Amino acid sequence: MGELRLMKGNEVLAEAAIRCGCDGYFGYPITPQSEVMETLMASEPWNTTGMVVLQAESEVAVINMVYGAAGSGKKVMASSSGPGISLMSEGISYIAGAELPCLIVNVQRGGPGLGTIQPSQADYFQAVKGGGHGDYKMIVLAPASVQEMNDFVDLGFELAFKYRNPAMILTDGAIGQMMEKVELSDYKPRNTVDEIEKIAGNWATTGKKPGNRRNVVTSLELDSARMEENNLRFQQKYKKMEEEECRFEEILCSDAEYVIVAYGTSSRVCQKSLEIARSKGFKVGLLRPITLFPFPKKAIAKLAEKVKGFLSVEMNAGQMIEDIKMSVYEAGKNVRIEHFGRMGGIIPTPGEVVDELEQKFS
Amino acid sequence: MELIDIIKQENIVYKKSKVLNDVVMHYCPGCSHGTVQKVIAELIEELDLQERAIGVAPVGCSVFIYNYIEVDWQEAAHGRAPAVATGISRLNPDKFVFTYQGDGDLASIGSGETLHACNRGENILIIFINNGIYGMTGGQMAPTTIEGMVTSTTPFGRNAELNGHPLKITELIAKLPGTSYVTRQSVHTAAAVRKCKKAIKKGIQNVLEKKGTSFVEVVSTCNSGWKMTPVAANKWMEENMFPFYPLGDLKDDIKDEPASKN
Numbered sequence: 001m002g003e004l005r006l007m008k009g010n011e012v013l014a015e016a017a018i019r020c021g022c023d024g025y026f027g028y029p030i031t032p033q034s035e036v037m038e039t040l041m042a043s044e045p046w047n048t049t050g051m052v053v054l055q056a057e058s059e060v061a062v063i064n065m066v067y068g069a070a071g072s073g074k075k076v077m078a079s080s081s082g083p084g085i086s087l088m089s090e091g092i093s094y095i096a097g098a099e100l101p102c103l104i105v106n107v108q109r110g111g112p113g114l115g116t117i118q119p120s121q122a123d124y125f126q127a128v129k130g131g132g133h134g135d136y137k138m139i140v141l142a143p144a145s146v147q148e149m150n151d152f153v154d155l156g157f158e159l160a161f162k163y164r165n166p167a168m169i170l171t172d173g174a175i176g177q178m179m180e181k182v183e184l185s186d187y188k189p190r191n192t193v194d195e196i197e198k199i200a201g202n203w204a205t206t207g208k209k210p211g212n213r214r215n216v217v218t219s220l221e222l223d224s225a226r227m228e229e230n231n232l233r234f235q236q237k238y239k240k241m242e243e244e245e246c247r248f249e250e251i252l253c254s255d256a257e258y259v260i261v262a263y264g265t266s267s268r269v270c271q272k273s274l275e276i277a278r279s280k281g282f283k284v285g286l287l288r289p290i291t292l293f294p295f296p297k298k299a300i301a302k303l304a305e306k307v308k309g310f311l312s313v314e315m316n317a318g319q320m321i322e323d324i325k326m327s328v329y330e331a332g333k334n335v336r337i338e339h340f341g342r343m344g345g346i347i348p349t350p351g352e353v354v355d356e357l358e359q360k361f362s
Numbered sequence: 363m364e365l366i367d368i369i370k371q372e373n374i375v376y377k378k379s380k381v382l383n384d385v386v387m388h389y390c391p392g393c394s395h396g397t398v399q400k401v402i403a404e405l406i407e408e409l410d411l412q413e414r415a416i417g418v419a420p421v422g423c424s425v426f427i428y429n430y431i432e433v434d435w436q437e438a439a440h441g442r443a444p445a446v447a448t449g450i451s452r453l454n455p456d457k458f459v460f461t462y463q464g465d466g467d468l469a470s471i472g473s474g475e476t477l478h479a480c481n482r483g484e485n486i487l488i489i490f491i492n493n494g495i496y497g498m499t500g501g502q503m504a505p506t507t508i509e510g511m512v513t514s515t516t517p518f519g520r521n522a523e524l525n526g527h528p529l530k531i532t533e534l535i536a537k538l539p540g541t542s543y544v545t546r547q548s549v550h551t552a553a554a555v556r557k558c559k560k561a562i563k564k565g566i567q568n569v570l571e572k573k574g575t576s577f578v579e580v581v582s583t584c585n586s587g588w589k590m591t592p593v594a595a596n597k598w599m600e601e602n603m604f605p606f607y608p609l610g611d612l613k614d615d616i617k618d619e620p621a622s623k624n
Contacts, residue, residue, distance in 0.1 A: 024453050052452050056445070057478035064442035064475070068449025071436045072416070072457075076449070094439050205416045205434035205450065207457060216428050218419075218437035 002183045009149045010176040012184075013079060013105055013169075014039035016153035017051070021190040022103075023074035024052040026065040028084060031117040032173035033107035036079045049190055059084035063091030063104075070100040071217040073200030075157055075191065079105035081173075082123050083114065085131070092166055093132030096234070097219025099203070101160035103153065104138075105169040107176040110315075110345040118345020119173035119265060124319040127170045128293040135231060137238040139167040139245060140292040142263040146180035148290075154185055159245060161199065163237055170292060172315070174265040174347060247290035248299050252278070256285030258361055259303050261324055262313040263289045265347060270313050272350035277357060284357060295323045301331030309336040309361050313353055316341050336361070379403040381412055381432050388426055392592025394582030395423060395491060397549040401559045402462070402489070403431050405566060414458045416450050418443040420467040423497040427462050441472025444479035447486045458569055460487040466496045469505040469531040476531065483540025483574035487565040490532070490577065492607065493584040501587035505529040508606050513587070528606065532579045536612035543568050543576040544613040548604075550583070550596045561611075573616055581607050 007015070013036050017025060027037035037055060045051035052069075056062045062078050069076040080088060085106045095102060106127060110120035127140045139159045141152045152169050160167040191199065197206060208214040221227040252274055253259060262270045267288040277284040287303065289296050300310070310328070312321035318339040325337050340356040342348045382403040389395045406415050415433040419425045421440035428435035438446040443461035451459040468476050468490050479486065495513055496502040502515040508528050510519040520528070536544040543565055547558035558580060565576035581603050583595040590598060 024449070026449065054448070054452060056448075057474060060442065061445040061448075061475050061478065064439060064445035065449035065452070067438070067442075068418070068436060068446035068451075069453045070449075071446070072450050072454050074453045076453070090439055091442070098437075205436055206454075207413045207416065208432065208434050209413065214432060214434050216435045216437070218428065218435070220425065220437055 002186055004181060004183055006179055007146060007182050008035060008177060008179050009146045009171065010035035010107065011039045012146050012149045012182050013153060014043065015184060016150045017077055018043060018045045018049055019185045019187050020154040020157060021049065021075060021188040022051055022077055022157070023190055024054070024069045024076040026054050026056050026062045026076070026078050028056050028059045028062050028080065030081045030084045032109055032119070032176050033079050033081050033105070035176070036105070051190065059087035060091065063088035063095070066102050066104075067091055067095050067098070067100065070095065070102040071098065071205055073196040073204030073206055077103040077105065077153075079107065081107050081109045082111050082126075085123060085126065089126070089132035092138070093134050093136060094219050095166045096136035096138065097134060098217050099164040100166070100217065101157070101164050102166050103156040103160055103169065104166060105171065108170065108172040110343065116345040117173065119315065119347060120343070120345055121172060121264060121266060121315040122319070122343070123170065124292065124314065124316060127168055128295070128323070136234060137241070137293055139163065139165060139241060140170050141167065142170050142290060142292050143175060144264050144267050144288060146175065146178060146182045149175060150182050150184060163241060164203070165237065170264070172265050242294040245291060246294045246296050246298070248296035249288040249290060250299070251286040251288065253285035253287060253303060255283055257283040257307055258309050258311065258357060259285045259287050259307050260311045260313055260353070260357075261287045261289070261300070261320065263292060263320070266313045266315055269348055269350055270353055273353035273357070276350055276354045280354070282357065292320070295327065297327040297330065300324055300327035301333065304328045304331055304333035304335045307335060309338065311357055311360065312337065312339045313348065314339065314341045315343065315347065317343060379407045381407045383430050383432050385429055387430060389423065390586045392583060392585040392595060394493065394549050394580060397555060398489065398491060398558070398580050398582070399427055399430050401549070401555065401562060405559065405563050406431065406433060409563070409566060411458050411566070414456070416454070416457050416459050418447045418450070418459070418461040420461065420463040422464040422467050424462050424464045424467070424491060441467050441470070442475055443467065443472065444475040444484070444486070444488065448479050448482070448484045451484055451486050455485070458566065459485070460489065460569070462489045463491070464497070465490070465492045465494065465504045465506040469529050473505070473531065477534065477538070480535050480575045480577065481538045481540045485569055485572050485574060487569050487576045487578070489562065490579040491582050492579050493582040493587070494603065495584050495587040497584045497587050501584070505531070508602060511602070530607070532577065532612060535577050541575045541577055541613060542573040542615045543611075545577070545611045546579040546581060546607060546609050548581045548599070548609055550599060568616065579607075581609065
């Protein structure tokens, strides 16, 4: 059993980064995630594991520092919230285009614009559909507990390096600020120079070795035919992610007539809604996507064979519902799909979700 | 004596650096980029830095430097080279990290990253090619375009009232505590090339000795963008650019210290 502690989600992100052998963190203050960098600075990991922590002048600089460090084969991460992630999106596109691994955390707040500092899930499209320019995808992990904030740091890095692709933890201010019991991961040493050479020697800027081909990290290819080859390679990679990395949780789905689809904070609310609905005789289940890209299309398609309806519960105006509809459509099914959401930083209550179920499906 | 009798191994007095790749440069005849890049390649060879050097290429004509100099490179988003270099250098303090940027990249879209990297004193060398114009996109006004200079977006000459003032970013950088060596050079004559090479060498040595940021501006020509022959462009630069961008060291914090073994 690992070390047990009562911690905030944001603090756990910092602790997990140090423990999983992260080489560097770059950040810029923004609510509701400033505790990540504050915790790292107070922990002074440069004195223990040798991890570098730097406060940059902007999120634009942050993501480009991540690009540079990731391009040298290091395990690097950054965290921010919606407005900062928007600024980083150019850089994330470059990172995807240059095929570099890194971990980016979005502790979501309500938007658009400066919006609110209260929790939201309004950055779903930005995270799963690309966000920046060009055809690219990120692996998007959606923790629903402080424990998963811990677990997904290591998992995020593992997937990022497996696919040489940016991975994102898409969470929100509620989980970032919430305190829960967490079993921390054991300490893993940072990669040694030799290990980095083994993992990344054929693509990272670790210095040109005599007799070896040099490495150039770039997303630029002016020859259209070659650029299309790159695009096709990226798409194959995203397809492989869809086939191999999809993660989800099903709760009370086996006998369910109606299924709520919700992730992160809203999935926590909906677990309570299940209890209330079932006590009223309503056979409701919950499908919780853990990866938002790849989206659990097959699981939705399978449920669509037997359920009467899906309710997408999101803290936004209806974003994930499009992926549910697409999953059902691609499976050739015809099931009612409805959305319930609160915005502006408001978290729906379990009762509201049940009322919505009753209104829409009875 | 016939020419063929002179071309012999024992008569060779100059060779292309082996760090400079055998590829055709895309730069226009007369452009300063080729000369500066040759100097950088020579220094990387002379100082035996090919294994330690990591360059950061920007957006613009400068980007293809990574095709010409045979070291590991990262290509940065427009203006972000100093941030990319910060990431590399902070996590790889044993490497020699340098950026090579044009004026639009460094002084316009990347002014924030440039000033903050210099102010933090990142242990990097920044080489800044100032030709007062956006070359690759077809000759638009740059932040360093001098007043009166004709570009495709200032067809009647830069007018400070309409287009703002030219930015002397090197003077700003010289004021920052993080920089140890800030200089302005040119490569329009053989003597100037030798001086510029000395300046870049000093910048490299500062980085190797971890003395913070070194910054070498090279006032340069862009024949195509300026629509002048190479000879006319050099003359125009001397008469118009140098009075506004005077050559020489702007800051040299470590001139009294003994030179390193490198």
